[in-house]
Amino acid sequence: MMRKILVILAIVGFAVVLLPLAYQAGVQPAPGALATEYLEKAPAELGTANVVTAIVVSYRGFDTLGEVAVLFAATAGVGALLTRKRLGLASTREKRMPATEILRTATRFLTSLLILFGVYIFVHGHLTPGGGFQGGVVIATAILLNLLAEPESHLAHGVMTGVEALSGAAYVTLGLLGAFLAWGFLDPRVLPAGSIGALVSAGTVPLIYSVIGLKVGAELSGILDALKGDRE
Amino acid sequence: MASDIAILIAGAVMIAAGIGAIVTRSLLVSIILSGGVSLVASLVFLLMGAPDVAMTEAAIGSGLTTVVFLYALARSKQADHEDSDKRVDNPASEAGGAS
Amino acid sequence: MNILEFLAGINPVAASGAIVVLIGLWGILARPNLFKIAIAFTIMETGVNLIILSVGYIRGRTAPILDSAADAATASARMTDPVPQALVLTAIVIGLAVTALMLSYAVRLRAGGGASSIESYGEEKW
Secondary structure, eight states, X not given: OHHHHHHHHHHHHHHHHHHHHHHHTTOOSSOOHHHHHHHHHHHHHHOOSXXXXXXXXIITHHHHHHHHHXXXXXXXXXXXXXXXXXHTOSSOOOOXXXXXXXXXXXXXXXXXXXXXXXXXXXXXXXXXXXXXXXXXXXXXXXXXXXXXXXXXXXXXXXXXXXXXXXXXXXXXXXXXXXXXXXXXXXXXXXXXXXXXXXXXXXXXXXXXXXXXXXXHHHHHHHHHXXXXXXXX | OHHHHHHHHHHHHHHHHHHHHHHOSBHHXXXXXXXXXXXXXXXXXXXXXXXXXXHHIIIXXXXXXXXXXXXXXXXXXXXXXXXXXXXXXXXXXXXXXXX | OOHHHHHHTSOHHHHHHHHHHHHHHHHXXXXXXXXXXXXXXXXXXXXXXXXXXXXXOOTTOBOSBOSSGGXXXXXXXXXXXXHHHHHXXXXXXXXXXXXXXXXXXXXXXXXXXXXXXXXXXXXXXX
């Protein structure tokens, strides 16, 4: 009884805090000064058609680097928590149901298409909606299909670790190139901005977003593989 | 105006799915409904002029999160009924009988 | 100010986001099952993202993506605020990783022979 009253009190308290937010949000007539600056300057300075990409990759690029680091830490945590030794399952190896013929055939067809689609999404991140995070998730979906189709199989951990380490190193290297050759860390103006709408434009923005895409794809696949289980 | 009405309807669906996800005793139903909340939220994001966020929410919030939950449920041999501590080999087969 | 005026001033997106946050909070506090708490966390996270995005939402404006270079001059008069979108974009990805970490702790606790109710792990909760 006491507990129910406390729960209700907590919810009512939160509701009181959130009410002014719900009332005031969205009433602003125009973007703020900072957003206006980004909207007007991003296409001219960086050559990106998608302003959100310009913010994620360049203006707030340091945040994104930190975010990728958090993602890496969480993946490492999941992997460390779920090894067989720690779970005390050293000897028992349970049998898994084999996948159906439909799933296996569809996987053979779809894997390459899904990976191609993921690469398409993150290569076009500076022109259309989408980018490294979305493309990385699509690549992780392709790997998930393979894990479902072959329940006994596992990711090649060497390959995954290699992709992740290389893309992380490439991300920082591109950032440092911006610091030395252009205005600051993660500045994409190392390469020419080009014309808006062309695939090869916006300096190093497509390169950075591709690297983020590969890293996110490898990390999310690692999480899925660790949670699936049966890892040595 | 049309998008305002669509946002209101989507908000109502989202709230209903959210309440359903908390009220139900079946963990599988709860997982599916919370995936539904994310899917409707991605529709709202799209209506609000945020296609980037809508793509991410649809792919991660309603896609991969659901898979991660299902893997964890199967891995821990948790029975489908949330008050039960029984270990089962296949949570999905319990879904019909547990509640 | 009468009640009808007050209701008309509420932003539908932020209001439904706030209600979704409250639903998630209720689930976190009222349910003892570890997996149910993780589900409630993801619901709450969706609500928080809705509220953050609604701050930059301006009725009737388009997505912050340009068609051609000529658009840039009028961009700030036609487009929504891109800054909250960039923040929410990364928050969603982090959310998945944190959920996976939460679930792997739950799996660990279960594998050690533990119960799935949080009440069997001491008095931390209440």
